[in-house]
Amino acid sequence: MITQDLISFFLFSLLYLTVTIPLVLAYRVTKVINFTVANYITYGAYTAVLLDYYMRSSFGHNSLLLTVLSSFAVTGLIAVLSNLAVFKPLAEMRVKGDVLMIASMGLWIVLKYVLYIVSDIASSAWRTNLVSYSQIHYDDISLLTVRAGLVGVQQSLVVFPLLAVASMFILYLVLSETRVGRAVLAVADNSVLASLSGIAVGRVVNLTWFLTAGLTSLAGVMWTTYSGAITPEVGDSLILQVFTIAFIGGLSSLTRTAAGALLISGVENFGTDLLSTYLGLPTSIKPMLTFTVLLATLIVSPPLGVAGGVPYRFTRGARR
Amino acid sequence: MIDVLGFLITLTTYIGIYLVLSLTLTLEVSSGITNFGKVAFYGLGAYTGALIGTYLPLAITGSRASPFDVNGIQLLYTISKSNPVLDLSVFLLSLAAGFAVSALFGLLLTYPIHRVGSALVGFTLLSTGEVLRLFYLNTEPLGESKGFMGIPNPFAWLPQARGAEALYLIIVWCFVGLTYFIVSRIMNSPLGRILKGMRDDELVALYAGWPTPLIKSKVLALTSGFTGVAGVLWAYYFTSINPNMFTPSLTFNIWAMVILGGIDSIVGGVLGTVLLASVDYAARFVIPFIGTTLVTPDYLRWIIVGLVMLVVLLKKPEGLAPRRGGVSKL
DSSP states (O other): OHHHHHHHHHHHHHHHHHHHHHHHHHHHHHOOOOTTHHHHHHHHHHHHHHHHHHHHHHTSOOOHHHHHHHHHHHHHHHHHHHIIIIIHHHHHTTOOHHHHHHHHHHHHHHHHHHHHHHHHHHHHHHTSOOSSBOOOOOHHHHHHHHHTTOTTOOHHHHHHHHHHHHHHHHHHHHHHHSHHHHHHHHHHHOHHHHHHTTOOHHHHHHHHHHHHHHHHHHHHHHHHHHOSSBOTTHHHHHHHHHHHHHHHTTTTOHHHHHHHHHHHHHIIIIIHHHHHHHSOOOGGGHHHHHHHHHHHHHHHSOOTTSTTOOSSOOOSSOOO | OOOHHHHHHHHHHHHHHHHHHHHHHHHHHHTTOOOOOHHHHHHHHHHHHHHHHHHHHHHHTTOOOOTTSHHHHHHHHHHHHHOHHHHHHHHHHHHHHHHHHHHHHHHHHHHHHTTSOHHHHHHHHHHHHHHHHHHHHHOGGGTTTTOEEOOOOTTTTSSSHHHHHHHHHHHHHHHHHHHHHHHHHHHTSHHHHHHHHHHHOHHHHHHTTOOHHHHHHHHHHHHHHHHHHHHHHHHHHHSEEOGGGGSHHHHHHHHHHHHHHOTTOHHHHHHHHHHHHHHHHHHHHHHHHHOOOSSOHHHHHHHHHHHHHHHHHHHOTTOSSOOSSSOOOO
16 A cells, blocks of 8 residues: 555656746746646647557557657647637737736636547547547557566556656756756846846747647656546646646746645545544545645735735734 | 426526636635635535435434435435425534535635745645545545445425426525625725725735735635535536536636636626636536547647637736726736
């Protein structure tokens, strides 16, 4: 029981990190509370599903590398297009952050049901059920595990660390070692100053959308090796955890976000197990625990001054 | 032969319930509360109503039947057919309880969210709705995934079904009128202007001396109460509820209505609601006749809801009927 908990704690921590670090970075650059992050995860997973079915039926093999590259490209492209079509025009209209968020909600519904339609059409064209797809095994990962002498190890135990580390590494490399990465950080800190010093802010914002959405989609690919039933609701089912973690990080600090990912993953896996073992509570209490952490975060350490909030905490009587 | 009168009665009842929801949302939006959790309070009201409407008549008549099995549902039906006083008092009690529970819940929820920005408020309320839905889904006394069936119509004792429908329609529209009266009185009063200022710049409102967290709590409690009443009305109208009725999509539907008509404009909200709710209802009516198609029509319906939000925000942010006498930009 405890080993099972440890394994899922490990896997979910990596999954949450893969989603939330790009999310917080994207918020700092684009200033959009972006609910379409759920779509990015789902589109990542579904690119993997469609590619898996196509490659298996045509060539008999599939490949994680190819899946990752195409998920990255598809999702990144969707994010850039949604920026160009929705968020950029809205930002030019100088609307408040609320409107951007509401627009991201609208986009979320549209993208979600577009995916449903796509998977319906693909299901009927290929005469298979893509709306609930089984776990995917990647042939190149099997090859790798056999070479490394790890026969019989679940693929998720290899794929999760691999993709999470790759995602963090790419992010680190781009942000700290390239000029364009430094430009991204500059825009994140102060976009007016960045544009005054000659940075093409619009292009940097587009790049951020592409990069962060692409990296988020890796979480979807990770999910395909873990979950037994991949559905178009994958991303939606993770959104509570993802935003709770982002709020723990105050939508700004990457270290606190990482700590939040560990916290939520721990609470979900160990907390649920403890409560069901010692108090006999059902395991369906899991989302409520996360929700309790969300409320506690908002009370104890609210992210102030972001996303339309007043920059200081007003408590009756107390002076800080 | 299509029953035109019946269709009109159900359509107007449907629109009426949505109007209560969209009017309260208009008040919330115009005071800077981005309520993405309408469905939380709506569902809470509906479940409160259903709990009272099923358990109470069974308990009063001394029956031990469960409201979830066939015997219980049949017993509820016979009770509702024969006992007008009980029916009506249970209904009134449900309305009061639905209001009280939802309002209290809204008031309690303002404590964690009054410090943070509107986006965080929106997300917290959204997840409240989801968590509540999962709670209904996994709680046995609430019927789990089946939900409540056989919630008695308060006018089931009338001999003609048409009369019961018409009376229920009148009740619903009384509540629409009440909500409209309260919302328009608040929005066109000095308090309404404070709310508007609070939405435009909370810091300025705070420095002008208004206790914005307190005002927000009161507004959310009031609107949540009415949203709860809408939930009770829905439960007794539809006579069965289940957790799948209370998904976040419903919230977006109401948001699309309010955005289409013009955010923070009462007339616009009403217009948008009548338009979208009619389309919605017509779609519900027509879709079963289409049969199986390649693309499920329901998906298209949701895409249209999302597109309405996006297109209006991008092309006509003031909506179809903007609020007069002020900039109605969010």
